[in-house]
Amino acid sequence: MSDExxxxxxxxxxxxxxxxxxxxxxxxxxxxxxxxxxGIFGGIARVSKRPLLFxxxxxxxxxxxxxxLLAQLFIVYFGLPSLGINLPPFTSAVIAMGINxxxxxxxxxxxxxxxxxxxxxxxxxxxxxSYLQAMRYIILPQAFKRILPxxxxxxxxxxxxxxxxxxxxxxxxMRVGREITSRTFRSFEVLAVVALMYxxxxxxxxxxxxxxxxxxxxxx
Amino acid sequence: MSKYVVVFLxxxxxxxxxxxxKTVVDEIKARGELVVGSDAAYPPFEFVDKDGNIVGIDxxxxxxxxxxxxxxxxxVNTSFDGIIPALLAKKFDFLISAMTITxxxxxxxxxxxxxxxxGQLITVRADDNRIKGEKDLQGKIVAxxxxxxxxxxxxxxxxxKEVRKFETVDGAFLELKSGRADAVIADDxxxxxxxxxxxxxxxxxxxxTKEQYGIAVRKEDKALLRAVNTVIARLKKEGVIxxxxxxxxxx
Numbered sequence: 256m257s258d259e260x261x262x263x264x265x266x267x268x269x270x271x272x273x274x275x276x277x278x279x280x281x282x283x284x285x286x287x288x289x290x291x292x293x294g295i296f297g298g299i300a301r302v303s304k305r306p307l308l309f310x311x312x313x314x315x316x317x318x319x320x321x322x323x324l325l326a327q328l329f330i331v332y333f334g335l336p337s338l339g340i341n342l343p344p345f346t347s348a349v350i351a352m353g354i355n356x357x358x359x360x361x362x363x364x365x366x367x368x369x370x371x372x373x374x375x376x377x378x379x380x381x382x383x384x385s386y387l388q389a390m391r392y393i394i395l396p397q398a399f400k401r402i403l404p405x406x407x408x409x410x411x412x413x414x415x416x417x418x419x420x421x422x423x424x425x426x427x428x429m430r431v432g433r434e435i436t437s438r439t440f441r442s443f444e445v446l447a448v449v450a451l452m453y454x455x456x457x458x459x460x461x462x463x464x465x466x467x468x469x470x471x472x473x474x475x
Numbered sequence: 476m477s478k479y480v481v482v483f484l485x486x487x488x489x490x491x492x493x494x495x496x497k498t499v500v501d502e503i504k505a506r507g508e509l510v511v512g513s514d515a516a517y518p519p520f521e522f523v524d525k526d527g528n529i530v531g532i533d534x535x536x537x538x539x540x541x542x543x544x545x546x547x548x549x550x551v552n553t554s555f556d557g558i559i560p561a562l563l564a565k566k567f568d569f570l571i572s573a574m575t576i577t578x579x580x581x582x583x584x585x586x587x588x589x590x591x592x593x594g595q596l597i598t599v600r601a602d603d604n605r606i607k608g609e610k611d612l613q614g615k616i617v618a619x620x621x622x623x624x625x626x627x628x629x630x631x632x633x634x635x636k637e638v639r640k641f642e643t644v645d646g647a648f649l650e651l652k653s654g655r656a657d658a659v660i661a662d663d664x665x666x667x668x669x670x671x672x673x674x675x676x677x678x679x680x681x682x683x684t685k686e687q688y689g690i691a692v693r694k695e696d697k698a699l700l701r702a703v704n705t706v707i708a709r710l711k712k713e714g715v716i717x718x719x720x721x722x723x724x725x726x
Binding site: 333336341343344421422424430433434436437438440442 | 557618626646649652655
């Protein structure tokens, strides 16, 4: 098996690597999706003057950003069962990665909201809008445009970090690569192809991010 | 004059041949240290003890090889699924990691004479009466360690719902204990070690395979292989391997 020339070998492993890539993309989309949901509310809470919103959201961001994703993944997967919470691998990964992403997206939203001039909020409030209405109709739409590029970067970062999910037995791209290596021992070839497949997703994404950044600077 | 030429040629030949014939054994002796690769998460063969030292049956065998060569032993802790590529990349002199001698692996590395007879065992939760053998694993989730013979064996059983692979074998046993997997397939002595150290697990007392552990050496390092074989042959003859089993797995 391992004496096979490179191209037939590549063809034989491609279907497996393709499945792994799908799993990687799926994990990332769902996790960052959860992250964005958390981030919208987290971001609003982070700029709030109410301690009840500001303090918990700040504690959340600091704890998650200050601890490794691998530790968070292990706590959800191997730690929670001792509290009687037993989640399957995929659910565990999506929860851990979603909560992790949420902290970063919270900071992205906070930055976006704070980048909108104070005058906008003051003008909206003086026109009779409530704080939340002003946030919903005036601030967030403008902020959202500015945070698209950092959100794209968060997606790219999470896509690469999702390789950590291999440690809780999820057959994502990195894990599939290691499985093939453990059988064929052709580590350099397999891992190089795996790296190229990550690049094949991240490269177009970062080009899109750059393009939207440029578009945005024109409309500003 | 011709006498000087002959002497010069002789000196030249001795110098160049010794440089040319320098084996990894000479290298090990020169550096005063034997470097061995092992995945120290596989009791009782190799694991990290309370004081943080890597110990076990395999480590004692490696120590015997180091003593034979008259050098110190240093163990490099390496993940099992990448341990053969690491050996080929010269990260250590040989590997000893409860590794079964298989034809696929023997294409990449040279194995020593076998030093231990092993086999795969099924482990289940103690209160599980559904699984009594391999056939009962149909439709079940089996947890294994990535790249082990247990992993390959589990994938060869027809009808298994999912083979869930972990980087270390304790991940597989945790998965079983938590109830997310129905069984673990792993080497016999290691399975017994985990059943002993973990509450609520039991083994199905029927070996699925007959396997033999060997030390793996790079194919070009024939001199080192000879030294390793000499030591293993002696340890076997003197009953030391059996003593080591009693020392590290006395239950």
